[in-house]
Amino acid sequence: MAAYILKRLLLMVPTLIGVLLITFIVIQFVPGGPVEQLVAQLKGQGAHGEVSAGTEGLYRGAKGLDEERIAELKAFYGFDKPAWQRFAAMLGNYLTFNLGDSYFHHQSVLELVLDKLPVSVSIGLWTFFITYLACIPLGIAKAVRDGSRFDLVTSTLILIGYAIPGFVLGIALLVLFGGGSFWDLFPLRGLTSDNWEQMSLLGKVLDYLWHMVLPITASVVGSFAVMTMLTKNSFLEEIRKQYVLTARAKGLSENAVLYRHVFRNAIIPLITGFPSAFLAAFFTGSLLIETIFSLDGLGLLSYESVLKRDYPVVMGTLYLFTLIGLVGKLLTDICYVLVDPRIQFEAVKQ
Numbered sequence: 001m002a003a004y005i006l007k008r009l010l011l012m013v014p015t016l017i018g019v020l021l022i023t024f025i026v027i028q029f030v031p032g033g034p035v036e037q038l039v040a041q042l043k044g045q046g047a048h049g050e051v052s053a054g055t056e057g058l059y060r061g062a063k064g065l066d067e068e069r070i071a072e073l074k075a076f077y078g079f080d081k082p083a084w085q086r087f088a089a090m091l092g093n094y095l096t097f098n099l100g101d102s103y104f105h106h107q108s109v110l111e112l113v114l115d116k117l118p119v120s121v122s123i124g125l126w127t128f129f130i131t132y133l134a135c136i137p138l139g140i141a142k143a144v145r146d147g148s149r150f151d152l153v154t155s156t157l158i159l160i161g162y163a164i165p166g167f168v169l170g171i172a173l174l175v176l177f178g179g180g181s182f183w184d185l186f187p188l189r190g191l192t193s194d195n196w197e198q199m200s201l202l203g204k205v206l207d208y209l210w211h212m213v214l215p216i217t218a219s220v221v222g223s224f225a226v227m228t229m230l231t232k233n234s235f236l237e238e239i240r241k242q243y244v245l246t247a248r249a250k251g252l253s254e255n256a257v258l259y260r261h262v263f264r265n266a267i268i269p270l271i272t273g274f275p276s277a278f279l280a281a282f283f284t285g286s287l288l289i290e291t292i293f294s295l296d297g298l299g300l301l302s303y304e305s306v307l308k309r310d311y312p313v314v315m316g317t318l319y320l321f322t323l324i325g326l327v328g329k330l331l332t333d334i335c336y337v338l339v340d341p342r343i344q345f346e347a348v349k350q
Helices: 002-028 034-042 067-077 083-095 109-144 149-163 166-177 201-239 242-249 254-266 268-272 274-283 287-292 298-307 311-339
Strands: none
Touching (some): 109 201, 109 298, 201 254
C-alpha cells in the first residue's frame, strides 16, 4: 500500500504540470489580455476592473500610449519575458504556494482565495452533509420498498428536482419567499445581516442559518437524485445476492440482515466517494447560486478573473483545485482498501 501511495504522489507532479502547461499555453493565445484591457481603460473605452496600482501617469491624453509606455505596461505585468521563463518561474513559486498577486484586486491570490473561502465552505459543507444525511436513509428505504407507491412517488419527486436547474430554483425561491411577489420570509442576499456584529452568539447563529436556507435549498435539491439512486441501486444489488438468502434462511430478522450484512457491503461505493466530496465541498463555488443570492465566493471570483484576464488568479486557483482533486482521488482509493480489505492494489498484475 505504501508503494502504491508513493507512486500516486509521484504521478501527481506530471499531472499538475501538464494541467498548468495546457492552461498556460491557451492563455497565451486569448485576446484581450490585462495589458490590452488597461490600455482600453486608460483611453476611456471601458474596462473590466479598476486601474492597477503603479500605472497612473502612463496615459498622455490625446497622444495615447506610445510604444515605450506599452513596453512599461508589459514589464509591469511581467510580459516582457519569454513565455517559457514565466512558466518556469510560476512553477518555482507554486512549490512554496506563492501564487502571485492579483492584477486587479491588489492582494495575493492566496489571501484572495482565503477571503472568498467562507462563502464557498458555507454552501459546500451544508450541501455535502444534507445530501449524505438525507439521501442514504432515503435510498435504503427505497431499496427495501422497491416497486411500492413510496418508491414511485419519491423517485418522481427527486427526478423533478434533478431536472430543475439550480439557478432556476434559486430565482423561484427568491420570488416566492424572498419578498418578491409572494412571501417575505428570507433575506435576498449575503451570509449575514448588516447588524450581525451587534448580535448575541445565538442571534448570530440563527441569522446565519436564516440567510443560508434559500441558497442551500437551491444547491441541494439537484444533488438528491444521484446520491439517492446510487444508494438504492447499491442496496438492491446486495439484497439480491445469495448470502442474503442464506442469512434469512438462518432465521435472522430483516433488520439484522439489512444492517449487519447488506449495509457493510452496499455502503462501500458511498463511503469511498466521501473524501473527494468532502474536500470538494471546501473549494467548490457555484457561480449562478452566488450571483443570484449575492454571495461573494470562489465561483464568482473564478468567473470574474477569467473575464478580467486576471491570470495569476486563474492559474493559482486552477493549481489549488487540481491539487485538491488529485489528493481527493488518492484518498478515495485508500478508502477502498480500508473499507474492503479484499482490494489490494499491489496484487494487481501487469
